[in-house]
Amino acid sequence: MTSSADGFRSGFACFVGRPNAGKSTLTNALVGSKVAITSSKPQTTRHAIRGIVHRPDAQLVIVDTPGLHRPRTLLGQRLNDLVHATWAEVDVIGFCVPADQKIGPGDRFIAAELAKLGRRTPVVGVVTKADxxxxxRVAEQLxxxxxxxxxxELVPVSAVDGFQVDVVADLLVARLPAGPPLYPEGELTDxxxxxxxxxxxxEAALEGVEDELPHSIAVTVEDMLPREGRDxxxxxxxLLYVERPSQKAIVIGHRGQRLKEVGSTARRHIEALLGTRVYLDLHVKVAKDWQRDAKQLRRLGF
Structure with missing residues (x-):
């Protein structure tokens, strides 16, 4: 392990794994704040959100990538390209496999893709959800x-009860290059x-909806301004974008009840994130087949 005597280390790490392998939850546990969204739905993460771990001996910047999968749409292909681009740029990779699921074709596919990196980037095997x-069973999975x-290295971890989260941090930090901090103290994400x-x-919109929806929801923030005359x-x-009118009906719910619940859940999390009261105005729009349309993908930020 590195210590202050060895000099300060700083660099980038990312977690890979099939969708829903516990990557975002582990990122949040390491950073100590909710920076990556977590959901029981696969393909929740869309953007490479960075979480920053500040330690006396190091600064570890975690890039949270989408789950790698065999792409079926233009969006899927772009998400995979994003994963590969990230792998090429980080100093160390954590390959996450959940303790409660057998290793399957998805894991083997990722291992084969990682093997193409050669020895350029060290990979730490992480068995998540050890709780x-x-x-x-954890030993068998390892x-x-x-x-x-x-x-x-290989390590089991539980982000939920904190088991070995610090060990994971130590293993990643030990593989970072020596160097000064990359971000100011106190920043948790860029x-x-x-x-x-x-x-x-x-994330709030994904909770409790049909399995068909995860890929189909995109959100853009049109406006975020202090209320005039109030600080x-x-x-x-x-705006929440879906691909079909039937999906719009699901998101809005009977007499708008579902959208109201989405709004109040999201508002609570946004207020916690920003430390201020929030008035949240949500509207649902249909952008037909946006996942397959390059122009719409650009407009929605992909």
Missing amino acids: LVPRD LALQKLMDFA EPEATLVAELIR DLLDVHA
Whole structure:
């Protein structure tokens, strides 16, 4: 492990794994704040949101990428390109596999893609969600993971109860180059606030909806301004985009009830993030088949 005597280390890490492998939850546990959105729905993460871990001996910048998957749409292809571009730029990679699911074709696909990096970037194997299974099952999963590829280290972790989160941080930090901090003390992410706000709205919209929706929801923040004459209230106007009128009906819900719940959940998280009261105005729009349309993808920020 590195210590202050070795000099300060700073650099970039990212977590990879199939969708819903616990990457965003682990990022949040390491950073100690909610910077990456988490959801039980796969393909939740769309942007490479960076979380910044400040330590006396190091600064670790975590890039949270979308889950790598076999793409079926133009959006899917762009998300995969984003993952590959990120791998080429980081100093160390954490490959996450959940303890409660057998290693499958998705994991083998990722291992094969990572192997193409050669020895340029060290990969730490991380068995996530260790709190969900008995100890011997965690040990079995570590052995199964070891067979996938050549890892620099293997470690089990539970982001939920904090088990070995500091060990994961130590293993990643040990593989960073020596260098000064990259970001000012106290900063937790370099994402613009509007991007984080849009992601929190999207997370709230994904909770409890049909499985068809995760890929189909995009959010843009049109306006984020202090209320005129008041410094204690922020007006946020946002649009939720879906691909079909039937999806719009699902998001709005019976007599607008669902959209109201989305609004109040998102508002709570946004107020916690920004430390101020928020008036949140949400509208739902249909952008037909936006995931397959290059022009619409650009407009929605992909």
